[in-house]
Amino acid sequence: xxxxxxxxxxxxxxxxxxxxxxxxxxxxxxxxxxxxxxxxxxxxxxxxxxxxxxxxxxxxxxxxxxxxxxxxxxxxxxxxxxxxxxxxxxxxxxxxxxxxxxxxxxx
Amino acid sequence: xxxxxxxxxxxxxxxxxxxxxxxxxxxxxxxxxxxxxxxxxxxxxxxxxxxxxxxxxxxxxxxxxxxxxxxxxxxxxxxxxxxxxxxxxxxxxxxxxxxxxxxxxxxxxxxxxxxxxxxxxxxxxxxxxxxxxxxxxxxxxxxxxxxxxxxxxxxxxxxxxxxxxxxxxxxxxxxxxxxxxxxxxxxxxxxxxxxxxxxxxxxxxxxxxxxxxxxxxxxxxxxxxxxxxxxxxxxxxxxxxxxxxxxxxxxxxxxxxxxxxxxxxxxxxxxxxxxxxxxxxxxxxxxxxxxxxxxxxxxxxxxxxxxxxxxxxxxxxxxxxxxxxxxxxxxxxxxxxxxxxxxxxxxxxxxxxxxxxxxxxxxxxxxxxxxxxxxxxxxxxxxxxxxxxxxxxxxxxxxxxxxxxxxxxxxx
Ligand code: SF4
Ligand code: SF4
Numbered sequence: 001x002x003x004x005x006x007x008x009x010x011x012x013x014x015x016x017x018x019x020x021x022x023x024x025x026x027x028x029x030x031x032x033x034x035x036x037x038x039x040x041x042x043x044x045x046x047x048x049x050x051x052x053x054x055x056x057x058x059x060x061x062x063x064x065x066x067x068x069x070x071x072x073x074x075x076x077x078x079x080x081x082x083x084x085x086x087x088x089x090x091x092x093x094x095x096x097x098x099x100x101x102x103x104x105x106x107x
Numbered sequence: 108x109x110x111x112x113x114x115x116x117x118x119x120x121x122x123x124x125x126x127x128x129x130x131x132x133x134x135x136x137x138x139x140x141x142x143x144x145x146x147x148x149x150x151x152x153x154x155x156x157x158x159x160x161x162x163x164x165x166x167x168x169x170x171x172x173x174x175x176x177x178x179x180x181x182x183x184x185x186x187x188x189x190x191x192x193x194x195x196x197x198x199x200x201x202x203x204x205x206x207x208x209x210x211x212x213x214x215x216x217x218x219x220x221x222x223x224x225x226x227x228x229x230x231x232x233x234x235x236x237x238x239x240x241x242x243x244x245x246x247x248x249x250x251x252x253x254x255x256x257x258x259x260x261x262x263x264x265x266x267x268x269x270x271x272x273x274x275x276x277x278x279x280x281x282x283x284x285x286x287x288x289x290x291x292x293x294x295x296x297x298x299x300x301x302x303x304x305x306x307x308x309x310x311x312x313x314x315x316x317x318x319x320x321x322x323x324x325x326x327x328x329x330x331x332x333x334x335x336x337x338x339x340x341x342x343x344x345x346x347x348x349x350x351x352x353x354x355x356x357x358x359x360x361x362x363x364x365x366x367x368x369x370x371x372x373x374x375x376x377x378x379x380x381x382x383x384x385x386x387x388x389x390x391x392x393x394x395x396x397x398x399x400x401x402x403x404x405x406x407x408x409x410x411x412x413x414x415x416x417x418x419x420x421x422x423x424x425x426x427x428x429x430x431x432x433x434x435x436x437x438x439x440x441x442x443x444x445x446x447x448x449x450x451x452x453x454x455x456x457x458x459x460x461x462x463x464x465x466x467x468x469x470x471x472x473x474x475x476x477x478x479x480x481x482x483x484x485x486x487x488x489x490x491x492x493x494x495x496x497x498x499x500x501x502x503x504x505x506x507x508x509x510x511x512x513x514x515x516x517x518x519x
Contacts (some may be wrong), residue, residue, distance in 0.1 A: 013262075033141065033188040036125055037134045040143070042190040044241070047218065049143065049190075051131055 018092040020070035025103040026061055034058070041099050048097050057090060061100065068105060123424055138423035141187040142413065144353070144378040146371070146391040149177070149205065150197040151383050151487035154226050157249070157260045158497045159288060159329060161392055162382070163320040164197040165489035171383040174204045176404070178211055180381065185215040186492050193345070194221050195391070197383065197487075200227035206235075222286060223246060224264060225271025233293035233506050237281075245284040245312065246271050246508035251299035255292050259329070260494035269389040269499035276307045284351065286312045297342050301350075317421045318450040318460075319489040321488065323480070325499065326451070336463055337362065354378070358443035361436035361463045372445050375400065378412065382485075387412045389422060390447035395483045429456025436464065443467075452480035 026032070033040040038052040041061075060077050064068050067073040071089055074084050094100045125137040152167035153160070172180065184192065192212070199205055200223050210218050220243035228236075236242060246268050250256025253265035275283050285304045289295065293300075297313070304311040318326035331339060340359040343352070347367045354369040369377075375389035375398075385403040386393055400419050401412035410485070413419065425431060431442035442448075443459025451460040452474055458466035 031188060031190065033190075034135070035134075035139055037127070040139070040188075042188075044190070044216070044218075047191070047241075051134075053128060053131065053134070 016094060018095040020088050020091070022070070023068050023103040023105050024073075024091070024095070025065035025068060026060075027098055027101040030099050031062070032058065034067055041094070043097070043099060046098060048099075050094065052090075057087065059092070060066045060087060061094070064100060072103060122271065125498070133425070135371055135373060135377050136423070136425045138376045139420065140414065141189050141410075142377055142379050144193070144373060145184070145189055145191075145381070146193045146195060146250055146379070147180070147381045148179070148195050148197060148383050148391070149199040149208070150202045152201050153196060153198040153224075154201060155224055155261050155264055156489050156496055157264075157321070157495040158499045159249075159259060159290070159316060159320075159323045160196065160488075161317065161319040161322055162394055163483065163486040163488050165493075165519070166487045167197075168384055168487060172403075174207065174384050176385070177204070177208050178269075180385075180409060181215050181217055182210050184212075184217045187410055187413075189217060191220065193222070195222040198224055198226060206232075207231065209239075209242060213239065218242065220245060220284075223271070224260070225268045228271035228274055229334070230274050230278070231480075233271070233278035233280060237278040243282060244275060244280065245286045246275075246309075246457075247286050247288075248300075248303075249288050250293050250297040251288065251303050255296065256497075257497070258292065258499045259290065259325075259497050261493065261497045264495065272309065274306045276309070283307075283309050284312045285309050286314065288314055288316050289331055289339060290316055291331055291335065294331045294339060297339070297346075310351060311349075312353075313355070314353060314482040315355035315444070315447075317392045317444060317447050317448050318480075319415065320394065320483065320486075323450050323482065328499075333463070333465070333468075336461060340366070340463075343367075354444075358363040358440050358459045359463060361434075361440035365439055370439070371441050372443075374398070374445050375419040381409065381418075381463060387416075389418065390446055392444070394485050395449070395481060397449070397481070407460070414474065426456060429454070431456065431458055434466075450480060452478050 009054060026072055027043065029045045030041055030043050038054050039058045041050040041052060052061065056077065056079060060073055060079065063073050063077055067076055070088060079087050124135060146160050148162060150171055151162065151164045153164040155186050160214055181463065192309055199221055209219055211309045218241040225246050236244060248256055248268045250265065251261050252439060256265040275466055287300055301311055316322060316326065316330050336359060340362045343356060344364060354366040354373060356366055356368065357370040360370065374393060378390050380388040380391040381395065384387060387400045387403060387409065389398040389400065400416035403409045427440060443456055443462060447460050448455050452469060453460055453470050458470055460467040460471055
């Protein structure tokens with residue numbers, strides 16, 4: 001017997017502590033699947049499923065690895081000033097569920 | 108008497124555009140590019156004959172997908188980035204290539220959670236599973252005691268399931284599940300289920316009894332009473348964070364608060380079923396031609412069915428009309444489960460038969476006497492007696508011992 005059940009916990013965005021002054025990247029064990037409204041993010045290690053609810057957020061997550069900090073990434077992706085706190089919040093949640101991870105800057 | 112089928116949801120004249128932003132479930136109503144709750148039933152064959160089997164399983168279908176075809180489906184799921192499938196049946200582990208397909212899926216980045224009655228999970232298999240990443244096991248149990256369980260699942264099935272649980276626990280398997288369909292007979296055992304599950308270090312999953320497959324024959328007798336639904340709701344409020352429920356109980360949120368889980372009917376939107384012969388249905392509980400979207404053997408395969416079938420396109424828009432949209436609880440309850448309505452002969456845009464506001468009961472009572480609840484013509488039930496047959500329906504049980512010495516003993 002089986003039933004319709006998501007493969008993993010579905011998470012929505014919410015707040016959490018994380019340092020946006022540091023360099024981050026999409027976690028190496030994470031895959032992103034494009035969806036009409038953004039993307040589905042899947043972590044092969046902890047099997048968690050998350051959703052990015054805007055295409056801009058998808059670009060931000062992909063661009064993290066090219067910039068020295070979250071703030072720099074948001075600026076480079078032209079996220080409107082007023083929306084930046086919400087983006088930091090969304091990224092903090094992704095960090096908590098290990099969808100994005102710290103990246104060591106080359107010395 | 109004429110059979111009048113409730114028609115499937117009428118497509119709006121102009122399909123509304125997907126909104127930008129908003130809640131996730133509002134987005135889910137418009138569908139995803141690939142399912143997130145894909146159930147794949149590998150075979151209709153089963154060693155048991157549970158009275159409420161959602162897929163009327165028993166006998167293998169000669170048209171079931173071959174090993175090569177099943178591998179082809181896995182390749183496609185990998186391409187579509189379906190990261191996880193729920194595998195079931197029938198009893199999937201009785202397919203001789205089951206363990207091969209499991210490895211094949213895992214090697215192709217398609218994780219597997221499979222449901223089993225435990226028949227093949229001996230110590231060696233348990234150790235094998237414990238050593239495999241990316242596989243989840245779910246053992247079905249519909250009573251916290253043998254007495255309650257075996258009445259619906261058959262004599263000896265409680266012992267089989269608990270032996271499998273012991274083997275998994277002993278092998279050090281992590282995160283395996285005990286999966287319970289809540290019935291009138293076991294609704295009082297939720298704490299006992301939790302304790303039993305905890306004792307194996309497993310996680311509890313409870314789901315709703317839907318009138319699908321053979322479940323239609325016993326639904327009147329087994330579906331929880333209104334009082335039990337209320338107790339279940341309270342129990343879920345207290346314990347729901349540690350218990351998996353899938354999309355089972357969102358109709359209970361009309362009691363007041365939203366419960367954890369997937370709170371919408373995802374049929375054809377985020378949910379679907381691939382059945383053993385490759386047919387693709389909107390939901391595992393909707394094996395009926397009205398919800399058949401195509402077959403993975405068709406040109407374009409599963410991807411084309413998922414992304415382009417007319418049926419799924421029809422299902423991918425929010426419900427805008429019908430009695431429920433006028434209900435104060437509609438935003439939380441969303442009118443409940445499509446399959447539950449369909450197989451009880453209720454209109455799909457009206458209340459769920461188990462509507463907690465009581466509208467379902469009155470709708471059931473007011474059903475047109477001419478209208479016969481639709482029945483699936485897909486039935487693979489065993490045609491003869493089965494060892495350890497369930498006793499719920501009053502058939503005499505065949506002692507489980509009978510076949511221990513010779514498969515033909517006593518059957519002459
Ligand atoms: S029909 Fe019922 S079981 Fe199927 S997806 Fe909808 S709510 Fe879930
Ligand atoms: S009337 Fe419909 S929306 Fe309201 S509680 Fe009943 S099933 Fe849910």
